[in-house]
Amino acid sequence: MATKTKKMVQWNPTDIKEDMLKKYPPKVARKRAKQILINEAQESGTPEITANVRTIPGIITMRGCTYAGCKGVILGPTRDIVNITHGPIGCGFYSWLTRRNQTDASGEGDENYMPYCFSTDMEDKDIIFGGEKKLEAAIQEAYDLFHPKSIAVFATCPVGLIGDDIHAVAKKMKDKLGDCNVFAFSCEGYKGVSQSAGHHIANNQIFRHVVGENDEPKEGKYKINLLGEYNIGGDGFEIDRILNKCGITNLATFSGNSTYDQFASCHQADLNAVMCHRSINYVADMLETKFGIPWVKVNFIGAESTAKSLRKIARYFGDKELVDRVEEVIAEEMPAVVAVREDVLPRTTGKTAMLFVGGSRAHHYQDLFGEMGMKTLSAGYEFAHRDDYEGRHVLPNLKVDADSRNIEEIEVEADPERFNPRKSEAELKALEEDGYEFKEYDGIIPDMENGSLVIDDLNQYEAEKLVEMLKPDIFCAGIKEKFSIQKLGVPMKQLHSYDSGGPYAGFRGAVNFYREIDRLVNSRVWGYLKAPWQENPELSATYVWE
Amino acid sequence: MLLRHTPTEIADRSALTINPAKTCQPIGAMYAALGVHGCLPHSHGSQGCCAYHRSTLTRHYKEPISAGTSSFTEGASVFGGQANLLQAINNIFTVYEPEVIAVHTTCLSETIGDDLPQITDKARKQGSIPDGKDVIYANTPSYVGSHVTGFANMVKGMAQVAAPTGVKNGKxxxxxxxxxxxxxxxxxxxxxxxxxxxxxxxxxxxxxxxxxxxxxxxxxxxxxxxxxxxxxxxxxxxxxxxxxxxxxxxxxxxxxxxxxxxxxxxxxxxxxxxxxxxxxxxxxxxxxxDEITNERGQLVDMISDMHQYFYQKKVALVGDPDQLIAMTEFLVSLDMWPVHVVTGTPGKKFEERIRELTADLPYEVNVKAGSESDMFLLHQWIKNGSVDLIMGNTYCKYIARDEDIPYVRWGFPILDRVGHQYFPTVGYKGGLRLLEKILNVLLDRTDRDAPEQSFELVL
The missing domain is CATH 3.40.50.1980 (Nitrogenase molybdenum iron protein domain)
Incomplete structure (x- = not known):
């Protein structure tokens, strides 16, 4: 470990940044320089970073596309909608069961189409003559086979180019079928600059076509929605377990372990709790404008953050019964968490991590590493925007570029019948004066140490450089990055799909994560890189008789 | 049940593919290009294609898969991807320093009609391709054929590099x-x-x-x-x-x-x-x-020693045409009965070949290739005529679990097991390994299901 400390001292963040940039062609270096930020405390505000800009062609990015964000991320975890990919076979195939979204379809008569992949499998004749007829027939065939309550259609790249009107086909089939809500997503892969655009397109259409469709009253004393939680590795199950235990009813999760009806009824909730700010903050805004439901930012990654988020929800409802119950639950859950934390702390304290994922996790997981006494040397997002880095105060000043302009913003107005402010102006004001924060997110930068590197859209070359120079004890990113990092002898944890583990949210999730990271950063398996003859290459030997 | 909505009754489909037994061309081109020394594959299209192919190949091999992408945006999709590819070639040779870039297209760049030879030529004239370095390419429209076609197209792109000197190399x-x-x-x-x-x-x-x-x-x-x-x-x-x-x-x-x-x-x-x-x-x-003849003899030995366990066992197969043809022949040679054979890759000749190979058997094989020839259909065939063994990629595990049928992972992709990177299934040695895998799942099932009075130590 001594060599490690020495290495760390040798590098300062400015040198690291310079070293990462020096091999690039000048134009690339100039662009990347703005996306690599050395964190420093400023007198007012946070330092500015460039984010949500085009990926540079030829640079090996971690990013995916708009279709992946729409069909894979947002609609992937909804079990009872038949999701038909309209395009050549690949896109449907690659987004088939690969994200580890878990779902509980164990109820009698529960529908579950998640293990299925549906595609129009467009061929050259469909590209030449148009694919609308094939899409129409595919919807009919899906309906005849399964009679689902809803069918969704996802556009792939060529669909936009050849001009198939998927929305018209969806509308026609919805009218024809009568009891099946058919709608479509113009989520061609080339739109936007990353999967973030796909999240937006997905959420807009769910809001437009599904939210508010079911007014049948939902029971529950403290009703919330959980926005931006995708139930990877069962995270959502653990959060639901805790909420249930507290007596909080989660009407709808967007979109882990979700169903059509959850989205349709979500307007009956009294609070929206936002996990992943990037993928869904605009839905929270729309739900507030249309139905009067306020929103708060929460984080169930990390035991302390979970406790804090539960208290935040309880405080909103302001009911002593709930406040007390939440404290009871925290008191019940924490001993098991603390016991494991104390077990691992001597082995994890002082270790270092790097996190490059998503639009929230690179931030949220720093809490968990912090609980283990681990320091984050560098972090950044794959597809986030400036507000996720610097906080929502930058929102009014964000420049809308050509790529963002292509992504629809829905204009929402208060619902004439169903708009119902859950709290009066006076109540909201009183809470805020008491330090309660509605619709607030300060971003990742203020939570990171001075001198740490915040890097947007990190690529393979920079990742390798960072790991070589800073030698973290663990690196967190996605499957594409996993094995190039591990070849360097540094353990790599996937924070998109969690490799095979999880849940990592909530109290039990924290326990799982402590154990998993302890396993990774302290394992003996990283010690076998050199063979004995590589350690000691001398050829000397003595014979017994000598 | 995981595939609880799959009905036993088979209805004709003409437009909807469900649980495909194929994927698209570019991933095959990317895999093939990784087999050229010092090569960086490059996907000329949206960055999602490249991300999906890299992810799938990484999950299958548990190895780093590097590849570049032209990262098309809406502008590139309207005005063509030339500027993106030129920039990509320049950046790749500067930053990643490969010996060769293997460019393949996608449905996006094919629909636009980007001209790879022309763009590559331009890159060379601009000086973006350093001396002694190469760019090879293949057109791989995702809406034609399958991943197998894309593989074949990139391999043809490699053959097009051939520059005969007139002197035979003896190889x-x-x-x-x-x-x-x-x-x-x-x-x-x-x-x-x-x-x-x-x-x-x-x-x-x-x-x-x-x-x-x-x-x-x-x-x-x-x-x-x-x-x-x-x-x-x-x-x-x-x-x-x-x-x-x-x-x-x-x-x-x-x-x-x-x-x-x-x-x-x-x-x-x-x-x-x-x-x-x-x-x-x-x-x-x-x-x-003699070494090779002996290896052959070992395979024949295991086949004859274990024949009782193979004899007339029914098998459902899904995968790619070349593999399925060879496997069908192999299974028939063991006196096993391949009864359902499915590939998503189109090809009439495939169906003919499978029928020929199974012509002597006392049943008519179910075989289908192309669109709507998918794992949903395979599952329905199995529901209508059960089998003793399923062989195919990882997606078969859903069918195997629902129907409680022994299952050997074989093909692409295998996302949940290792070994395929290290242990061959071709050749005589590979034949031994295939037999071992088949026997293991069949005999494990025998052991699992045997009543106590007939549970046996020696099999």
Whole structure:
């Protein structure tokens, strides 16, 4: 470990940044320089970073596309909608069961189409003559086979180019079928600059076509929605377990372990709790404008953050019964968490991590590493925007570029019948004066140490450089990055799909994560890189008789 | 039940593919390109294609898969991707320093009609391609054929590098088709045993089954070199293993450079391996060494020793045409009964071949290729006529679990097990491994289901 400390001292963040940039062609270096930020405390505000800009062609990015964000991320975890990919076979195939979204379809008569992949499998004749007829027939065939309550259609790249009107086909089939809500997503892969655009397109259409469709009253004393939680590795199950235990009813999760009806009824909730700010903050805004439901930012990654988020929800409802119950639950859950934390702390304290994922996790997981006494040397997002880095105060000043302009913003107005402010102006004001924060997110930068590197859209070359120079004890990113990092002898944890583990949210999730990271950063398996003859290459030997 | 909505009754479909038994061309091109030494594959399209292919290949091989993308935005999609590809080529040679970039297209760039030779030519004229370095390419429209077609197209792109000198090199070109790195290694081992010098292309051994050393090598030791590819035009002949994966490249070398080719089946199982070894020795004029004959004998030994467990066991197969043809022949040679055979890759000839191979059997095989020939249909066939064994990629585990049928993972992708990178299934040794895998699942089932009074120690 001594060599490690020495290495760390040798590098300062400015040198690291310079070293990462020096091999690039000048134009690339100039662009990347703005996306690599050395964190420093400023007198007012946070330092500015460039984010949500085009990926540079030829640079090996971690990013995916708009279709992946729409069909894979947002609609992937909804079990009872038949999701038909309209395009050549690949896109449907690659987004088939690969994200580890878990779902509980164990109820009698529960529908579950998640293990299925549906595609129009467009061929050259469909590209030449148009694919609308094939899409129409595919919807009919899906309906005849399964009679689902809803069918969704996802556009792939060529669909936009050849001009198939998927929305018209969806509308026609919805009218024809009568009891099946058919709608479509113009989520061609080339739109936007990353999967973030796909999240937006997905959420807009769910809001437009599904939210508010079911007014049948939902029971529950403290009703919330959980926005931006995708139930990877069962995270959502653990959060639901805790909420249930507290007596909080989660009407709808967007979109882990979700169903059509959850989205349709979500307007009956009294609070929206936002996990992943990037993928869904605009839905929270729309739900507030249309139905009067306020929103708060929460984080169930990390035991302390979970406790804090539960208290935040309880405080909103302001009911002593709930406040007390939440404290009871925290008191019940924490001993098991603390016991494991104390077990691992001597082995994890002082270790270092790097996190490059998503639009929230690179931030949220720093809490968990912090609980283990681990320091984050560098972090950044794959597809986030400036507000996720610097906080929502930058929102009014964000420049809308050509790529963002292509992504629809829905204009929402208060619902004439169903708009119902859950709290009066006076109540909201009183809470805020008491330090309660509605619709607030300060971003990742203020939570990171001075001198740490915040890097947007990190690529393979920079990742390798960072790991070589800073030698973290663990690196967190996605499957594409996993094995190039591990070849360097540094353990790599996937924070998109969690490799095979999880849940990592909530109290039990924290326990799982402590154990998993302890396993990774302290394992003996990283010690076998050199063979004995590589350690000691001398050829000397003595014979017994000598 | 995981696939609880799959009805037993089969209804005709003409538009909806469910649980596909294929994927799209570009991933095949990317896999093939990884079998060229010092090559960085490049996906000319939206960045999602590249991300999906890299993810799938990474999950299958548990190895780093590097590849570039042109990262199309809406503008590029309207005005064409030339600027993106030129920029990409320049950035890749500057930052990642490969020997060669292998560009493949996507449905997006194909629909726009980007002209790869013209763009590559322009890149060269602009000085973006350093001296001594290369760009090879293949058109791989995702809306034609399947991942197998894309593989074949990129392999043909490699053959197009051939630059005959007029002096024969005494080597045999072997085009292995879409097999695993371990299989490619095994083919090279067999050829070396037979004393035949070969140029194997593509060759992913030493690339996608690399060691852990504490260093990351973006371009590992393995792969066919560009010099070897140039030299394929001087070879004494070409053996193409698999009509779908390898024949186009072999025929190109035959018709363009007069390198005579033979198209064989992939060497899975006894008879296909026999034919491969026989063709190799005839072409190169060598006699087969005892080592190979002994390996063959070991396979025959295991087949005859264990015949009782194979005899008349019904098998459902799903995968790619070249593999399925060889496997069907192998299973029939064991007296097993392949009853349902499905591939998403189109090809009438495939259905004919499978029917020929099963013609002597006392039942009519269910076989289908192309669109709507998918794993949903396979599952329905199984529901209508149960089997003792399923062989196919990881997606079969859902069918195997629901129907409680023994299952051997074989094909692409295998996302939930390891071994395919390291242990070959081609050749006689590979045949032994296939038999072991099949026997293990069949006998594990016997053990699991045997009543206590007939539970046996010795099987």
């Amino acid at each position: 045999v070109n072997v085009i292995p088709g879409w097999v695993e790195p371990a299989d490619m290694e095994e083919i090279k081992r067999l050829a070396a045993l037979a004393g035949v010098e070969i140029i194997l292309f593509p060759d992913t051994s030493g690339v996608l089954n690399g060691p852990m050393s504490g260093h990351y090598h973006m371009y590992p030791e393995g792969g066919v070199t560009m010099d070897e590819l140039r030299s394929t035009g001087d070879s004494i002949g070409t053996l193409a293993l698999g009509e779908w994966c390898s024949a186009d490249a072999a025929r190109y070398l035959d018709s363009t450079h007069k390198v005579p080719c033979r198209v064989l089946d992939m060497p899975f199982g006894l008879q296909a391996t026999d034919r491969f070894v026989d063709a190799l020795r005839t072409l190169a004029g060598r006699s087969v060494p």
